[in-house]
Amino acid sequence: MKYPVLLLVIGLAGTVGCQSSEKPAEEAQAFMLSDTMMHRIVLDSVADEPIRNELMLVGKIVADESKVIEVFxxxxxxxxxxxxxxxxxxxxxxxxxxxxxxxxxxxxxxxxxxxxxxxxxxxxxxxxxxxxxxxxxxxxxxxxxxxxxxxxxxxxxxxxxxxxxxxxxxxxxxxxxxxxxxFVIQKKINxxxxxxxxxxxxxxxIGQLSDVWVLANVNESDIGQVKLGMEAQIGILSYPGEVFHGKVDKVFNVLDPETKAMTVRIRLQNAGYKLKPGMHATVKLQFLEGGSMLAIPSRAIIFERSKHWVMVFHSRSNVETRPIEVYRSLGDRAYIREGLKAGERIISKNQLLIYDALND
Known part of the structure; x- marks a missing residue:
């Protein structure tokens, strides 16, 4: 599909009949990004970054025990x-x-x-x-x-x-x-x-719920990756699409004898008392894996024909469709094993419009 409003096609030397004999790389030169399209795209540079990984944990919301009082x-x-x-x-x-x-x-x-x-x-x-x-x-x-x-x-x-x-x-x-x-979080009287x-x-x-804890279990094989102060992203079933942010403020250095799991605690601010004790939570903990690799925004990647592609920007009249090999996508970053060089510029917004125009 072509987007004549967004992309300006300028003919190269020769007639229309001779275009069929040109190479695909030369065909790409027949396109020039219009001023309108230049304002609609975003360019990002390929950069060498430390490789990050993440742990996915399951936990639950509990009240901050230091702010809970039992009434006898x-x-x-x-x-x-x-x-x-x-x-x-x-x-x-x-x-x-x-x-x-x-x-x-x-x-x-x-x-x-x-x-x-x-x-x-x-x-x-x-x-x-x-x-x-x-x-x-x-x-x-x-x-x-x-x-x-x-x-x-x-x-x-x-x-x-x-x-x-x-x-x-x-x-x-x-x-x-x-x-x-x-809040009355437990009642045993009638x-x-x-x-x-x-x-x-x-x-x-009675519990004060302005701050709450998430208690999550860490498998024995992952214990070495968990450290105090790690940033945590919390997802709650009751609020799909919403992410709560906190930090690991305690690591319980004992294992449950039955599950062989270690418990970590994440403290969360509870604005509006949205988080209730007993809610189930999913926890993402990111950590440095060691080493570095080229990285780009995840949104820049196009997946089609069972391959990953990016649009490499050389100039307004030279935009290259290039296959890449993705090592890992993590949140808004993707680590690239092959296909790019440090310092190259890629299109990370509205790149699909350009991809369709160049590859139809």
């Missing part, structure tokens, strides 16, 4: 309310659940008793001091009364500290509160549950 019940009792569900965003101090507890009622009784004991001790001290001032009581009784006041005050302070730690109010209910801002005082499982797990 401090008392046993009956769950009356559950105010947060899986996936909810909660604020620090927000009520997650309400537990009616006999232990809390006992703390309240202790508070009332401690307040009463302190009041009695203070009254006794006052009376003893008055008797002492009237020479009707010895000093040791004043000291004893003062000690009772101090003991009663200490007990009241202890109970108040228990109330502060447990976040208790004036009822026999215990409010489970969120310790941080974050209404009417009976919680024992020795309940050892967390009720909620």
């Amino acid at each position: 019940p401090l008392v046993g009792g009956n769950v009356e309310e559950v105010n947060a569900e899986l996936g909810d965003y909660v604020r620090k101090g927000q009520s997650l659940a309400l537990i009616r507890s006999g232990e809390v009622a006992d703390f309240e009784r202790q508070m009332i008793q401690a307040q009463a004991d302190l009041l009695v001790a203070q009254k006794n001290l006052k009376s003893t001091q008055e008797l002492f001032e009237s020479k009707l009581a010895p000093e040791r009784e004043v000291n004893s009364a003062q000690k009772e006041v101090d003991n009663a005050q200490a007990e009241l302070n202890r109970i108040k500290e228990v109330f502060r730690i447990y976040g208790l109010g004036k009822t026999s209910s215990y409010v489970v509160k969120s310790p941080i801002d974050g 209404r009417e549950m009976q919680l024992r005082s020795d309940h050892s499982e967390s009720l909620f797990t």
Whole structure:
């Protein structure tokens, strides 16, 4: 197919009838790239570059463990309310659940008793001091009364500290509160549950998801290629075509005894909370293979008739269609085993139009 709008054909010396006897290389000289086409193409130079390779890993999204807090019940009792569900965003101090507890009622009784004991001790001290001032009581009784006041005050302070730690109010209910801002990423509580005082499982797990981790497995044969700080490209099934970028920030230097694989961790920023714990991920890690090879943009390559071709630009009137042997394509770069020389210029945009015009 010819593109007369884009390519200007100028005749060489001789008649149309003699064109059939010219060589293909000479036919290429019959074409000149128009000004319009020159503005539409991009030229890239063939360059010698270090050979890069990549590992393809499978992993999953998990929350950053340093920003995850488990919420445990401090008392046993009956769950009356559950105010947060899986996936909810909660604020620090927000009520997650309400537990009616006999232990809390006992703390309240202790508070009332401690307040009463302190009041009695203070009254006794006052009376003893008055008797002492009237020479009707010895000093040791004043000291004893003062000690009772101090003991009663200490007990009241202890109970108040228990109330502060447990976040208790004036009822026999215990409010489970969120310790941080974050998402509920695990929930193990329902209404009417009976919680024992020795309940050892967390009720909620709250995680801050502004940053997440990808945990990926590396086969034993590839372990030597993985280094801290490697750039990683992450693909997520939920977002086809979108690439997330991160870095390897930890290599777990132990192997799983069953899979014989090593785990690496990649940290990702999670703008908009698009990445959810539990999502499956594909991970690309690029590394230097050793040695160098000529490289060009992958987009410059044309594949036709079971061969790879590039359009080599010599001048506006001399564009060569040249077969090449590709060693490897990696992302936007292709490494060339044969067919090109360093410094040559190739067309890497709209080259297919020129290829069709020259090879129809």
